[in-house]
Structure formats: C-alpha cells, structure tokens
Amino acid sequence: METNSTTDASVIGKIWNKRPLIISGPCSAETEEQVIQTALQLKETGKVDILRAGIWKPRTRPGNFEGIGAKGLPWMQQARKLTGLPLAVEVATAKQVEDALHFDIDVLWIGARTTVNPFSVQELANALRGVNVPVFIKNPVNADLELWIGAMERVAKAGVDKLGLIHRGFSSYGNTEFRNAPMWHLAIEMKRRYPGVPFLIDPSHICGNRHMLQEVTQNAIDLDYDGAIIESHIDPDNAWSDAKQQVTPQRLKELLDDIVWRKETIASEELHANLEKLRQQINQLDDEVLKLLSLRMKVAEQIGQYKKDNRITILQTNRWNEVLERVCKSGEKLGLSREFVTQYFDAIHLESIKHQDAVMNQHG
Structure with a gap:
C-alpha cells in the first residue's frame, strides 16, 4: 500500500482523539531496512496508530549509540509512505525540531532528560512557536512535578494546541524492581491537573525489561490512561539500544490483545x-x-x-x-x-x- 508522503491534518486530529492511542516502533532507527520492516510488521498488527523511532538518542554515558541522526528521517518518511502510519520522534534541541519538521514528522515528543531542564524546554518552545504539530511531554527524570508542569506551560505558551503527557517513570536511588520507578501518585496528580490532555504510559522505560510490560500497561489502563507508547523491534535481542525492553511486533499484538481496556463511564x-x-x-x-x-x-x-x-x-x-x-x-x-x-x-x-x-x- 502506498500513501502520500505526509499525513493529512484531519487524520492526525482523529488519531489524537482515539482511545486507546498506541504509539510503537524501535527505540532507535538503525538502518533503513530495520525501520521499514518494523513499520510494515506493526501496520500488519492493526494495533498501532503512530510509528515512533529514536533518531537522536541522549545517552547517559559517551560511547553508547547516540542515534543515527537526521539521515534516518527519510527512512521514516518512506515507512509512512508504505504504511500510512503517522510519524513521531523525540526532539531535544531547536535544530532537531527544525530537521524533524523539514521531513514532515507528524508528532514530536520531549524526553525526560530534556524536561528536567527549563532552559532546554524553553529552547524547544521557541522553536515550536507558530508550528501546528502535536507535542507529547515525558515526565522529568527526577520526581519533580513542578518541572513537568513548567514544561507543559512553556510549550503551551508557544501556541502548541495539541499537548499530551507521557509517564515513563522516575529515577530513584535504591530502586531495583523497575528501571524507572513509576511513582504512580505523581502521575495520577498530573493527570488530575490536566484531565483533558491525552495521557500515555511508557512501560518500556518504566520496566526496562519485556516481562513486566503487560502488568504495567494494564495498571495504567486501570487508572484511565489514554494509551501507551511501547518500543517494538523486528529483532529485539540485537537492537542497538535498550534491547531488553523491546518486543517484536507480533508480541506487541499479543500483549495489547491481552489488555483489558476499561472505560471511564458506562452506558447502562x-x-x-x-x-x-x-x-x-x-x-x-x-x-x-x-x-x-x-x-x-x-x-x-x-x-x-x-x-x-x-x-x-x-x-x-x-x-x-x-x-x-x-x-x-x-x-x-x-x-x-x-x-x-x-x-x-x-x-x-x-x-x-x-x-x-x-x-x-x-x-x-
């Protein structure tokens, strides 16, 4: 199937309001073949609304794979052309926003390492001024609700009218069960303060492994989250980054099929x-x-x-x-x-x- 190289704004609007909203794709774009094959398999599941891939990867230590860079953006364009799936990438600098928009990326998200820095968020907000693109904001790395709120306010003041939130857990000393402790009470408070804003769970980064993904996703859905962003790769064990937390598209389908999708209200x-x-x-x-x-x-x-x-x-x-x-x-x-x-x-x-x-x- 071939579609236009860009996604119609009305389609993005419809997807934005879909429940559950599912975003999936590899942690990192590695090769053109890997991106396109993952996209085709995700499309085949019938479960995914938006294709994600890490183009720029902020890593804790130098020497780790830090993303393929802007040369991966045409790969994503080709994946959209073949599948019709809108595209989402993480941005951390004004230049990355510029590159992403140049290649018609449909949805942007601000990562946890960026949300923690108000100067970085303001830089992104300035770059987004006057741009009609939806933006998700992940919680900051540390457990500070005010930083998360501040990021929302900065981007909103730039005129972005489609804002969403992603709960990816918080770094905490002594935490052994999760890669990033969910600290559900903080996420619930954020959800309470922004009741009309799409709120997604990122179980991949909370868990740091595959075997807990379903449990954490179900927990979030039980708490009335609006969907999930889950990392998927055609060959997870050999992924160039975060191999342990990624699943194949087929496993993603099985996981989502097993989730009990609950409603906030009942008709009867x-x-x-x-x-x-x-x-x-x-x-x-x-x-x-x-x-x-x-x-x-x-x-x-x-x-x-x-x-x-x-x-x-x-x-x-x-x-x-x-x-x-x-x-x-x-x-x-x-x-x-x-x-x-x-x-x-x-x-x-x-x-x-x-x-x-x-x-x-x-x-x-």
Whole structure:
C-alpha cells in the first residue's frame, strides 16, 4: 500500500482523539531496512496508530549509540509512505525540531532528560512557536512535578494546541524492581491537573525489561490512561539500544490483545446506579474518617498543651515508633498494606505535630 508522503491534518486530529492511542516502533532507527520492516510488521498488527523511532538518542554515558541522526528521517518518511502510519520522534534541541519538521514528522515528543531542564524546554518552545504539530511531554527524570508542569506551560505558551503527557517513570536511588520507578501518585496528580490532555504510559522505560510490560500497561489502563507508547523491534535481542525492553511486533499484538481496556463511564443506567450507590458509601465513609481525624487532632492539641505546661518536646520518637508498629500490625490484619498504613499515618503524624506546635507557640 502506498500513501502520500505526509499525513493529512484531519487524520492526525482523529488519531489524537482515539482511545486507546498506541504509539510503537524501535527505540532507535538503525538502518533503513530495520525501520521499514518494523513499520510494515506493526501496520500488519492493526494495533498501532503512530510509528515512533529514536533518531537522536541522549545517552547517559559517551560511547553508547547516540542515534543515527537526521539521515534516518527519510527512512521514516518512506515507512509512512508504505504504511500510512503517522510519524513521531523525540526532539531535544531547536535544530532537531527544525530537521524533524523539514521531513514532515507528524508528532514530536520531549524526553525526560530534556524536561528536567527549563532552559532546554524553553529552547524547544521557541522553536515550536507558530508550528501546528502535536507535542507529547515525558515526565522529568527526577520526581519533580513542578518541572513537568513548567514544561507543559512553556510549550503551551508557544501556541502548541495539541499537548499530551507521557509517564515513563522516575529515577530513584535504591530502586531495583523497575528501571524507572513509576511513582504512580505523581502521575495520577498530573493527570488530575490536566484531565483533558491525552495521557500515555511508557512501560518500556518504566520496566526496562519485556516481562513486566503487560502488568504495567494494564495498571495504567486501570487508572484511565489514554494509551501507551511501547518500543517494538523486528529483532529485539540485537537492537542497538535498550534491547531488553523491546518486543517484536507480533508480541506487541499479543500483549495489547491481552489488555483489558476499561472505560471511564458506562452506558447502562442500571450499572451506573449500582456504581453510584457504592460511591455514596465511599462519600459517607470519607466524611466519617474526616470527623475522626478532626477529633484526633483535638486530642493532639490537648497533648500539646500538656507538653507545653511540662516543658516536654513535641516529637517523642519512641512513642511514635510504638504507634506506627501497632497500627501497621492492625492494618495488615484488616487487609491494608504496611506501605499504605505507614504513608497514611506519617501524614497524620505531621498534621498532629503542626497542631501541637501551634499550641506550644501560642501566646497568653
């Protein structure tokens, strides 16, 4: 099948609003044959909406393969001509934006190593001013939501009206399970702040391996993500970069076929009514929890007054350790994870300290 060398804007608009939106292709464009064969096989799956390939690859250390460069862009053009799939590439400099647009790349994304640097993001935003091209922004390497938000704001101010977000996980010291820890709470908060923006999961970079891709993708879909960007290669084991996390197009199809694609809303009035009853129960329980927490803080204030009168420090480490151990054991019996109980009571403890501190420092 042959198509035009560029993708019609109306087609991009339709794809942009598709759910789920699936972007796939090799981590790196290596050879023309590799790019085209991967594209043809991905097209054959019937699952992929946009073809991606790394043209420029920012690597942690020099000497690693850093991408084929702009000479790979015509390969992608040829792949689009043969498959009809729109194209997406990562850009990190104004020159890369210029090259990508010169070769009519349909969608751009800003990578994690770029998002972390406001100067770099601003350079890209300036290069994108007046350009009608959709842009995805990956979360920054480090766990800083403000940097992610700042990148969105900078690109939006440049006039880009089609903006999307990609959650690719965060670097974290001591993390062993994932290549980049998902830190779901940060991604969920970002999704909450930008509810109308397409939000994709990048399980390839979160996992750093093939065997966890489906689990992480399903987790994201359960959280109402809008799709995924997953790396695929015709010969993953011999890929020039990130070999362990790439899958063949056939394996990609199997993985996506096994995902349970959920919807945010349901059409059946009966089912919706049943769900609403359960939500009302949640609302009532939340109200009760808040009332109990308020009562707990009043007791904490009384304790603060006693400590003030007797010149006792607010923080009592041994007492807090005893409380935490007790509630963790109780929580586990009630089906609550130790991690959740610890985080929950840490927050309660900090609020309690604030109340006691206010009592300690009040005059009169």
